[in-house]
Amino acid sequence: MAEATAKEFRVGHQVLLRDASDYTVDVNAKVTARELNGASSYIAAKLLEADDNSTTHDLRNCDVALIIGNINAEGAAMPDALAYDPTKWYNYTQIFRTPLEITRTARRTRLRTGDQYREAKREALELHSIEMEKAFIWGIATEGTGDNGKPERTTMGILGMLKASAAANCVDYSLDSDYAGEKWVVSGKKWFDKKLEVIFRYGNAEKLALAGSGALLGLNELAESLSTMNISPGETSYGIKITKWMTAFGVINIMTHPLFSYEATNRNSIVILEPKNLKYRYIDDTSFYSEKEKQNTGWTRRDGTKEEFLTECGLEYHHPTTMGYFNSVGIDNTLV
The missing domain is CATH 2.30.30 (SH3 type barrels.)
Structure with a gap:
């Protein structure tokens, strides 16, 4: 051996x-x-x-x-100890910065739609959060040197982590040779069950799935055509409204995710997670750096203000084999 x-x-x-x-x-x-x-x-x-x-x-x-x-005899000496080498993982924190800028005139102009500065600040915070969330899903870990000669890092996202450490859990129905040329409504359930069995070998019997609207539509098509899938809407879990799917291996709480539904190439994807195995880590949590008018003085002063939201953070991952990434959910197999 x-x-x-x-x-x-x-x-x-x-x-x-x-x-x-x-x-x-x-x-x-x-x-x-x-x-x-x-x-x-x-x-x-x-x-x-x-x-x-x-x-x-x-x-x-x-x-x-x-x-x-x-097996140990009475009065025997202490046996030898065993130790196991852990799989070591690391990730980087990434600096996220989202600026907002407004002129003095715009800031003092009264509009029917409300305060321009407050709206610009709200929009900047929303964009800041969206870009962080996208990096947490699709980003990869890199470390290099920025244009200013200082260190520059990107954080490893969930999909990058899964592809690197649980590649067998990253699957695509439309490219699976075992189901070449088969319609989703014909073989999708069999394919899904086979892949879910692998993921549910480890971790909890209840998981959270972030799904695009196309993927949820594909699951509904299976439920309607087979009448053997137990999907119940309107449940509350993890503090959010979800669709609960009872499988032979465990329960999947499905939440339609706007970042998947909005973009066509992500619409038929599902990411299955165990939230307790993801930890948010930061050096500096989201902070707002304002610019006061009295600070903006001198010969270089601008006729306005420029401020920003800044966060330096990343995700810490545990037990990637408890999670998975499913693509082409609801799409027919294209192989011949």
Whole structure:
């Protein structure tokens, strides 16, 4: 066996020796030795029962060893400890800046539609939030040097994280060769169930999905054509109104996301998340830097003010295999 696999065993472990093609072979054993030697590593075990559980196969066909406990004698010394190497991840914080500028004349002009400065400030904050949210979804982690010679970083978004660490959970119905040329209403349910089973192997039995309106339409088409999908609208979860989808593997709380619905190429996409595995981290949370008229003096003064919203932040990720990215939900397969 591989050395990395052998390192998971220690003397005293109780193991189940199995033939993956015939579960009746299953035999309990106790690990008595372990040898680490690259790809030639192995464990030695003492059988706790006779190898006669199957009438057609025996341990000569064994290809699986599962740790099912540990065995210790009375008064025995403390066994060796095992340690596991974590998968190390990192991300950067990104500096987001959204300026607003207004002339002195515009600021003092009374309009029927209201205060121009207050509207410009509201709009700047809204744009600031939208651009941050887009980066949290589609951004990638980079570190370089800006035009001023100072460090410049971008933060890793959710999709970049999934593509890098849970690529098997990033799928596209229209490009899946297993369903070449098949209509969404014919095979979409089977495809979705197959992919959801992978995601629900890990984490909670309840997840949050951010979906485009086209993807939600595709799910409704499946529900109407099959009458086997349990989708109930109007529920409240995570503090928002959602559509609850009961699957064989768990519950998906679906929220239609405007950033997906608005753009045509994202409209048929769904991102499935576990919110507790995403943490907002910042160096400086959103702050407004104003410019007072008395500060804007001297020979370089402008006939107006220029201010900005600034945030330096990013997302911290945990357990990416609990999440997924589904594309072409509701779109027919285009392969031939």
